[in-house]
Amino acid sequence: MTQTLQATSRPKLPRGVRLKHDEVRGEWLLLAPERVIKTNGVAKAVLERCSGTLTLQDIIADLAQNFDAPEARIEADVRALLMALAEKRLLDF
Amino acid sequence: MKMTAPAPVGLLAELTHRCPLGCPYCSNPLALEGRDGELTTDEWKRVFSEAAALGVLQVHLSGGEPLSRRDLTEIVSHCASLGLYTNLITSGIGMNGKLAKALAYAGLDHVQLSIQDADAASADKIAGYAGAFAKKREVAALITAEGFPLTVNAVIHRANATRAGAMLDMAVALGARRVEIAHVQYYGWAVPNRGQLMPSRAAAEAAVAEVERKKHELAGTIVVDHVVPDYHARLPKACMSGWGRRTLNITPQGKALPCHAAETIEHLTFWNVRDKSLADIWFESPAFNAYRGTAWMNETCRTCERRDIDHGGCRCQALALAGDAAATDPVCHKSPHHARLAEILASDMETASAPYHYRRVPARSLA
Numbered sequence: 001m002t003q004t005l006q007a008t009s010r011p012k013l014p015r016g017v018r019l020k021h022d023e024v025r026g027e028w029l030l031l032a033p034e035r036v037i038k039t040n041g042v043a044k045a046v047l048e049r050c051s052g053t054l055t056l057q058d059i060i061a062d063l064a065q066n067f068d069a070p071e072a073r074i075e076a077d078v079r080a081l082l083m084a085l086a087e088k089r090l091l092d093f
Numbered sequence: 094m095k096m097t098a099p100a101p102v103g104l105l106a107e108l109t110h111r112c113p114l115g116c117p118y119c120s121n122p123l124a125l126e127g128r129d130g131e132l133t134t135d136e137w138k139r140v141f142s143e144a145a146a147l148g149v150l151q152v153h154l155s156g157g158e159p160l161s162r163r164d165l166t167e168i169v170s171h172c173a174s175l176g177l178y179t180n181l182i183t184s185g186i187g188m189n190g191k192l193a194k195a196l197a198y199a200g201l202d203h204v205q206l207s208i209q210d211a212d213a214a215s216a217d218k219i220a221g222y223a224g225a226f227a228k229k230r231e232v233a234a235l236i237t238a239e240g241f242p243l244t245v246n247a248v249i250h251r252a253n254a255t256r257a258g259a260m261l262d263m264a265v266a267l268g269a270r271r272v273e274i275a276h277v278q279y280y281g282w283a284v285p286n287r288g289q290l291m292p293s294r295a296a297a298e299a300a301v302a303e304v305e306r307k308k309h310e311l312a313g314t315i316v317v318d319h320v321v322p323d324y325h326a327r328l329p330k331a332c333m334s335g336w337g338r339r340t341l342n343i344t345p346q347g348k349a350l351p352c353h354a355a356e357t358i359e360h361l362t363f364w365n366v367r368d369k370s371l372a373d374i375w376f377e378s379p380a381f382n383a384y385r386g387t388a389w390m391n392e393t394c395r396t397c398e399r400r401d402i403d404h405g406g407c408r409c410q411a412l413a414l415a416g417d418a419a420a421t422d423p424v425c426h427k428s429p430h431h432a433r434l435a436e437i438l439a440s441d442m443e444t445a446s447a448p449y450h451y452r453r454v455p456a457r458s459l460a
Binding site for chain 2: 014
């Protein structure tokens with residue numbers, strides 16, 4: 001079963017999963033095995049911080065500052081996105 | 094009528110039809126293209142450059158066995174330089190540690206490795222190749238040791254249907270993060286082998302239930318993409334996500350097809366990348382425009398609430414089973430030919446014990 005994401009977890013896009021700017025369609029996409037996933041601005045901001053160096057806590061604090069939003073709301077969004085990707089094996093932590 | 098199509102997202106490159114295996118359900122056409130006349134390295138590079146400019150994001154390097162091409166690493170490297178996501182679809186035969194390293198260095202993103210069965214003797218018999226099972230285990234280890242994400246591909250049919258769950262366990266043991274497990278689709282070599290491959294309804298349903306049960310059990314460990322059997326269904330598959338909507342295939346000699354079986358629709362003419370640009374082929378060719386949109390549909394499909402979900406199902410299957418490529422896919426319960434599937438299933442049970450017609454490339458021409 002998928003593990004729980006901890007505040008100290010360091011989420012990372014595994015090899016074979018990467019963000020790409022699609023010049024033809026003018027949007028950011030997450031490319032993965034047999035999948036192309038559209039990302040909105042917030043998802044892109046989360047995913048580009050998933051390098052395996054920042055902790056979940058770092059990512060939330062950084063985004064809260066960048067988007068001028070309360071950490072609790074950011075945390076709920078970030079956790080939902082990351083857990084959905086982890087269940088599809090598109091994120092490690 | 095000319096349609097305004099969205100740009101393609103995927104391109105499946107059949108780099109060669111040469112393959113050491115003889116799987117009786119191979120999706121390649123019965124008339125395999127020989128080595129003479131295969132696109133050259135430079136021609137493939139031009140195709141991939143045009144594909145990237147057109148909007149293609151992912152390329153699937155397939156065959157035949159793509160490792161039979163000595164220029165594979167150069168092709169991968171070119172695709173990577175264009176920012177294309179590269180996926181190698183392989184039997185594993187021909188892979189070694191040195192090649193795996195070279196492919197990693199070239200920028201290959203992902204590997205899909207086929208398995209034939211979870212039982213060694215049965216797997217080798219299905220592949221028509223002694224030692225294939227053992228070789229694939231070695232190759233999976235090489236691939237994961239190199240750090241590639243691995244998907245295992247498995248095809249379910251009569252000979253292995255009772256081991257569908259065991260094949261999922263094998264995919265986990267091989268280190269895959271993802272497994273595609275699909276019931277045979279009856280195109281290409283699977284057509285003359287249909288009687289030998291078709292499981293009984295009870296066996297197919299048991300395999301479907303087992304895969305669904307294990308899919309939930311293995312969630313978080315491995316992603317299971319499950320393709321259920323067509324002939325036992327009431328609703329057709331959204332074949333290719335719609336004709337000419339998302340992907341295209343290029344054959345070893347450069348013909349551009351909306352799907353791997355499209356050449357069975359004999360009244361269509363498929364343009365070649367040697368004569369036309371990929372953009373011209375995608376947007377302008379009559380073959381790619383033939384079944385886009387809904388204008389080609391009959392009344393049943395055009396007024397159906399699932400019209401934009403399954404796009405009327407599969408054109409090749411409509412031709413094969415209803416005699417008209419524009420007909421409703423006979424898998425659909427609304428098709429007047431739906432009863433034909435039950436007849437086929439009954440007759441297939443009678444030819445069950447015949448030997449396989451193994452897929453073989455014709456000997457190289459002497460010219």
